[in-house]
Amino acid sequence: MALQNANPVIHERKATRRQRPSIGDESAAEEIDALEVFEHLRDIRDPEHPYSLEQLNVLAEEGIEVDDKQSYVRVTFTPTVQHCSMATLIGLCIRVKLMHSLPPRFKVDIRVAPGSHSTAAAVNKQLNDKERVVAAMENPYLAQTVRDCLAPPEEYE
Amino acid sequence: MAVAMEAIQELEGHTDRVWSVAWNPVASSSNRSVLASCGGDKTVRIWEGDCSDSSSSSSSSSWSCKAVIDSFKRTVRSCHWSPDGKLLATACFDGIGAVWEDVGGDYECVATLEGHENEMKSIAWSASGTLLATCGRDKSVWIWEMEAENDFQTVSVLNGHSQDVKTVLFHPTEDILVSSSYDNSIKVWAPDPNGDDWSCVQTLAEPNQGHSSTVWSVAFDADGKRMVSCSDDLLLVVWDTSTNPLESSWKHLCTLSGYHERTIYSVHWSRRSGLIASAAGDDAIRVFAEANDPSYTSRAVFSMVGKQQKAHSTDVNCVRWHPKDDDILASAGDDGLVKLWRILS
Numbered sequence: 107m108a109l110q111n112a113n114p115v116i117h118e119r120k121a122t123r124r125q126r127p128s129i130g131d132e133s134a135a136e137e138i139d140a141l142e143v144f145e146h147l148r149d150i151r152d153p154e155h156p157y158s159l160e161q162l163n164v165l166a167e168e169g170i171e172v173d174d175k176q177s178y179v180r181v182t183f184t185p186t187v188q189h190c191s192m193a194t195l196i197g198l199c200i201r202v203k204l205m206h207s208l209p210p211r212f213k214v215d216i217r218v219a220p221g222s223h224s225t226a227a228a229v230n231k232q233l234n235d236k237e238r239v240v241a242a243m244e245n246p247y248l249a250q251t252v253r254d255c256l257a258p259p260e261e262y263e
Numbered sequence: 264m265a266v267a268m269e270a271i272q273e274l275e276g277h278t279d280r281v282w283s284v285a286w287n288p289v290a291s292s293s294n295r296s297v298l299a300s301c302g303g304d305k306t307v308r309i310w311e312g313d314c315s316d317s318s319s320s321s322s323s324s325s326w327s328c329k330a331v332i333d334s335f336k337r338t339v340r341s342c343h344w345s346p347d348g349k350l351l352a353t354a355c356f357d358g359i360g361a362v363w364e365d366v367g368g369d370y371e372c373v374a375t376l377e378g379h380e381n382e383m384k385s386i387a388w389s390a391s392g393t394l395l396a397t398c399g400r401d402k403s404v405w406i407w408e409m410e411a412e413n414d415f416q417t418v419s420v421l422n423g424h425s426q427d428v429k430t431v432l433f434h435p436t437e438d439i440l441v442s443s444s445y446d447n448s449i450k451v452w453a454p455d456p457n458g459d460d461w462s463c464v465q466t467l468a469e470p471n472q473g474h475s476s477t478v479w480s481v482a483f484d485a486d487g488k489r490m491v492s493c494s495d496d497l498l499l500v501v502w503d504t505s506t507n508p509l510e511s512s513w514k515h516l517c518t519l520s521g522y523h524e525r526t527i528y529s530v531h532w533s534r535r536s537g538l539i540a541s542a543a544g545d546d547a548i549r550v551f552a553e554a555n556d557p558s559y560t561s562r563a564v565f566s567m568v569g570k571q572q573k574a575h576s577t578d579v580n581c582v583r584w585h586p587k588d589d590d591i592l593a594s595a596g597d598d599g600l601v602k603l604w605r606i607l608s
Contacts, residue, residue, distance in 0.1 A: 210576065210577050210597070210598070211576065211577070213525060213544065213545075231445075231476070231477070234495075235445070235477065235495075236544075236578070237340075237384070237429075238400075238427070240280075240303060240338060240356075241338075241356055241381075241382045241400065244337050244338060244356055
């Protein structure tokens, strides 16, 4: 199968900067923020390249909104090309990773960046239909593909 | 009028999200009830107990899991008892519908319905108990007829929806079928006047003041004169279904907006109290009552009379009123629990 994007631009994995909560402020230490969510997602491997979503600029910390008090996360990602048929698979990987990483109280919406995909509405609708997500993950081929994309970095580097 | 909801039981056993619950319409009475539940753990559980019993400790509770059907290969998405309460129909993501009979406490598969290409999402009995309808991701709706005892034949394969079909439901008194879909529409199907086949007689969608996103579920009132639908667009829509759909169109009566904050997965209309319950991805259950004039010709007005925030710790997928005791409501959640509620006026 021909690659969707044969020559993607590769970016560096940025160093993380975490401001430590001041000592004694326990509530701040427990709060989940955008950087923490980004840490869960940045190393997800792209389905067709041996690079991470961060390296391909598909996902950045700026694309993650977190409201810890409302238990709400919204992830906005940018497929490398407008017609990328991998967009739903990338979104599925993000959803599955967050299902495993975040406390169950969190509601998660996932979308492609406005204007970044030719069928954005259809992609977004599918990614946010939990019944379709469950059905996809019961498909052995899709489940294996997602597992491969979520494998720790050292397994593919 | 305002109602409060009191949690009276938490039925623990499922190890994954619970998608659906169904009360046995005949075996359930005020002092002994039978409830089926199904979900992502690929099982169906049959619960039995006394709804007047609100003892919370599991050791003294009259509620227990009487049977587990665990021969499914994939998620069991929905279950529905036949009108006589003798048979339980199940819809599984492996594409197969199944009919189960209680044989001395064990549930035996007495029929399978095979034909859908992939995930079956919903299964429903007709009022007479002679027809079953199924639907699924292959965009089709199938109608099956019981020709001899437990021998089901395909009556019709209905194509019309352009996407995944989420729910099928028969009218409570007539051989009329309703389906709701990921294509944002509700379709009404009826037998052809001069033939054995069925066809689509109406489509209720955005131009008819219908929904603008996935329609997850529908429910009729007791006599089928009205229907309510719920959607990912966060709306509940009440429809006038008092006319023959072959002759005149079913009309939008009112839209209930501004209540649920995330996808509304389930809605159910109490056949006895007339209350509507809805369940959503905002973890809440809401209860609505008709405000004043019950005449079907005048403008219907519904208002919210009760709300249970955090009914489950996660999404609520299904709500079903008890068939005989109108104070009792069952719910199913992503937290793996089935809960029973008492509605206090």
